Amino acid sequence: xxLDLDLDAVALTAALVDTPSVSGDEAALADDVEIALRRLxxxxxxxDGNIVLARAHRGRPxxxxxxxxxxxxxxxxxxxxRLDGEVLWGCGASDMKSGVAVMLRLAATLPxxxxxLTFVFYDCEEIEAARNGLGRLARERPEVLQGDLAVLLEGTxxxxxxxxxxxxxxxxxxxxxxxxxxxxxxxxxxxxxxAGVLRRLEEYEPRIVDIDGCVYREGLNAVRISGGVAGxxxxxxxxxxxxxxxxxxxSVDSAVAHVRSVFDGYSVELxxxxxxxxxxxxxxxxxxxxxxxxxxxxxxxGWTDVxxxxxxxxxxxxxxxxxxxxxxxxxxxxxxxxIRSCEQALFTYLSG
Numbered sequence: 001x002x003l004d005l006d007l008d009a010v011a012l013t014a015a016l017v018d019t020p021s022v023s024g025d026e027a028a029l030a031d032d033v034e035i036a037l038r039r040l041x042x043x044x045x046x047x048d049g050n051i052v053l054a055r056a057h058r059g060r061p062x063x064x065x066x067x068x069x070x071x072x073x074x075x076x077x078x079x080x081x082r083l084d085g086e087v088l089w090g091c092g093a094s095d096m097k098s099g100v101a102v103m104l105r106l107a108a109t110l111p112x113x114x115x116x117l118t119f120v121f122y123d124c125e126e127i128e129a130a131r132n133g134l135g136r137l138a139r140e141r142p143e144v145l146q147g148d149l150a151v152l153l154e155g156t157x158x159x160x161x162x163x164x165x166x167x168x169x170x171x172x173x174x175x176x177x178x179x180x181x182x183x184x185x186x187x188x189x190x191x192x193x194x195a196g197v198l199r200r201l202e203e204y205e206p207r208i209v210d211i212d213g214c215v216y217r218e219g220l221n222a223v224r225i226s227g228g229v230a231g232x233x234x235x236x237x238x239x240x241x242x243x244x245x246x247x248x249x250x251s252v253d254s255a256v257a258h259v260r261s262v263f264d265g266y267s268v269e270l271x272x273x274x275x276x277x278x279x280x281x282x283x284x285x286x287x288x289x290x291x292x293x294x295x296x297x298x299x300x301x302g303w304t305d306v307x308x309x310x311x312x313x314x315x316x317x318x319x320x321x322x323x324x325x326x327x328x329x330x331x332x333x334x335x336x337x338x339i340r341s342c343e344q345a346l347f348t349y350l351s352g
Contacts, residue, residue, distance in 0.1 A: 002032060002035040002036050002039075003015055003016070003032045003033065003035075003036040003104065004036075005036050005039075005040075005104055005105065005107070005108035008105075009098075009101045009102055009105045009339045009340060009343045010083075010088060010101075010336045010339050010340070012101040012104060012105060013081075013088055013093065013097055013098045013100075013101040013334065013339060014081040014088060014090070016029070016097040016100055016101055017079070017080070017081040017090035017091060017092050017097050018079065018081050018090070019032060020075060020091075021070050021072055021092070022071065022072055022073070022074050022075065023071040023073070023123070023124050023125070023126045023127040023131075024123075024124060024131075025071075026050045026070045026071050026124070027050055029070050030050040030051070030052055030121070030123065033052045033070070033100075033104070033121050034047050034052045036104065037052065037054045037104075037107060037119075040054075040107060040111075042056055042111040043055065043056055043107060043119075044056070044057065048137070048141075049123065049133065049136075050122075050133065051120065051121065051122045051123060051133045051134075051136075052119075052120075052121040053118070053119070053120055053121075053144060054107055054118070054119040054121075055116070055117070055118045055119070055144075056113070056116050056117050057116060058112070058116055059116075060113075060114065060115050060116040061115075062115045062116070062149075062285065063115060063116040063117070063118060063146070064116075064117055064147055064150075064151065064285075064350065065120065065145060065146075065147040065151070065309070065314070066103050066117065066118070066119050066120070066150075066151050066153065066346075067120040067121075067122065067150060067152050067153070067305065067309075068096055068099045068100040068103050068120075068121060068122075068153045068154075068320075069100075069121075069123065069124075069133070069134070069305075070100065070123055071124055071125055071126050071127075072091050072092035072095065072097070072126065073091075073095075073126050073328045075091045076091065076329075076330040077330065078090055078091045078330055078331070078332060079091050081093065086335060086336050086337060087333050087335060087336065088333060088334050088336055089332070089333040090332065090333070092332070093322070093326075093332050093333050093334040094321075094327050094332050094333065094334045095155055095324070095326075095327035095332070096153060096154055096320060096322050098321045098322050098334045099153030099154065099155065099320035099321060099322060099342075100121065101339065102153060102321065102339065102342050102346065103121070103153060105343055106119075106343065106346055106347060106350065107119050109347065110347065110350055110351065113350045113351060113352070114350065114351060114352025115148075115350060115352070117350065118144070118145070118147060120134065120144075120145065122134045122137070125305065128272075129274055132305070134305045134308055135305075135308055138308045138311065138312060142312055145308075145309065145314070146312070146314065147314055148285040148314075149283075149285035149286060149314070149315050149316070149317075150306070150309040150314050150316035151316070151317055151319050152304055152305055152306050152309075152316060152317070152318050152319075152320070153318075153319065153320035153321075153342075154304050154305075154318045154320050154322070154324070155320050155322025155323055155324045155326075155327060155334075156300075156318050156320050156322075156324065157321075157322075157323050157324070158295075158319075158321055158341055158342055158345075159295045159296075159298065159319075160289075160290060160293055160295045160296075160298070160317050160318070160319050161297065161298055161299065161317070161318040161319070162212070162214045162279035162280070162281055162297040162298070162299060162300060162317055162318070163211070163214065163216075163248050163277040163278050163279040163280065163306065164248065164276050164277050164300040164302060164303050164304045164306050164307055164318070165218075165245045165246060165247065165248065165299075165301060165302060166245070166246045166248060166252060166255060166274060166275045166276030166303065166307070167243065167245050167246070167272075167273070167274050167276075167303045168243070168246070168252065168255055168256060168259070168270065168272065168273035168274070169223070169241060169242065169243050169244075169270075169271045169272045169273070170242050170244070170256075170268050170269060170270055170271060171239050171240070171242075171268075171269045171271055172197050172239065172240045172241075172242060172263055172266050172267065172268055172269075173238075173239050173266070173267040174190050174193045174194050174197065174237070174238045174239075174240070174266065174267075175188075175190055175193075175236065175237055176188040176189055176190030176191075176192075176193055176234065176235060176236045177234070177236055178234055178235065178236035179233070180232060180233065180234075181231075181232045181233060181234055182232070184234055187234040187236070188234070188236075189234045190227055190234075190235045190236055190237050190238040191225075191227045191235055193238070194225065194227075194238050194240050196266075197222075197240045197242075197263065197266060198240070200262060200263060201220060201221065201222055201242070204262065206218040206219050206220060207247060209249060211247065211248065211249055211278060211299075212278075212279040212281050212282065213279075213281075213297070214281075214297055214298055214299035215299055216247035216299045216301075217299075217301070218244070218246050219243075219244070219245045220242065220244050220259070221243055222240050222241065222242055223241050223242065223243045224239075224240070224241040225238065225239070225240050226238065226239045227239065241271070242259070242263075244258075244259050245301075245302075245303075246258075246276065247276065248276030248277055248279075249278070250276070251275065252273045252274070252275050255273070256270055256273065274303055274307060275307055275310075275311065276303070276307060277306045277307040277309070277310035279297065279299075280310065280315040280316065280317075281297060283315035285315055286315040286316075286317060289317060289349065290317075292345075292348070293349065297317070301324075302324065304318055319346075320342060321334055321335075321338035321339045321341070321342040322334050322338075323335070
């Protein structure tokens with residue numbers, strides 16, 4: 001069913017929410033978005049897998065890229081959408097179909113903006129990084145993402161969140177000696193030996209870093225412990241998975257080196273990593289955006305695709321109507337006034 005871009009952004013959010021698009025199953029929603037955008041004569045529309053690109057080429061001196069992902073986490077008995085007063089409930093309402101709705105409304109209502117615009121609607125953001133649609137474009141077709149500023153419409157409660165934290169995950173392996181639990185003195189319990197790892201985590205003091213007035217808090221935390229053989233066996237191995245969320249002044253290599261130093265003496269295996277993104281607020285286009293929106297930027301806690309734009313040398317900010325604290329929850333919801341205010345703020349900025 002084609003989306004009606006004449007709907008206001010709140011009704012359009014509800015329509016998007018009511019089209020399920022769990023990661024890896026975005027085709028139906030991508031179809032709807034593509035059909036709706038192809039009806040707009042001022043945009044060149046292209047489909048690339050389950051990515052929909054729409055671009056204007058009017059020879060403006062500047063290009064702004066607006067990006068949002070189509071996928072959601074698995075549905076948790078939170079469909080269909082429900083409008084209750086000033087709150088819209090449903091899977092993806094905050095993360096980030098309200099942001100996608102704002103993008104679609106801007107595409108429809110800005111035929112002659114002050115900047116050339118690129119709209120990127122992409123897939124597989126909520127799962128492993130290797131499948132991320134924006135990441136694929138950045139690797140294979142970076143030219144289509146080029147611009148003077150990128151705005152990622154991730155949920156920020158209508159404020160500006162600058163940059164993002166980097167993230168990595170390591171597995172720390174601890175060995176023991178297997179034995180019958182009735183004769184435990186003959187073995188070494190690997191689970192017990194992880195106490196040293198957990199003690200280092202408990203005693204760890206994370207950095208708090210101010211970068212361009214944005215305060216990033218780091219965090220080093222165990223997220224999983226795996227071990228055990230049977231109810232009557234001392235395990236001879238145990239693995240503690242540790243996640244490090246690091247400030248964007250660290251590279252991935254320096255962050256990995258830091259984690260290895262914290263767990264010196266243990267076997268540390270890097271499992272996954274993604275760099276952060278510096279605020280980039282000194283770039284002229286970013287500074288102008290901040291001034292136009294009139295919001296004091298704060299640090300983005302968590303990783304977002306602004307990091308992909310940063311790797312391409314494109315200043316990028318997070319700005320969207322959703323509430324990041326409600327993302328992925330069974331009671332996910334969005335305040336409708338934030339949808340309207342974000343749309344208006346971006347419309348005014350892009351109109352020049």
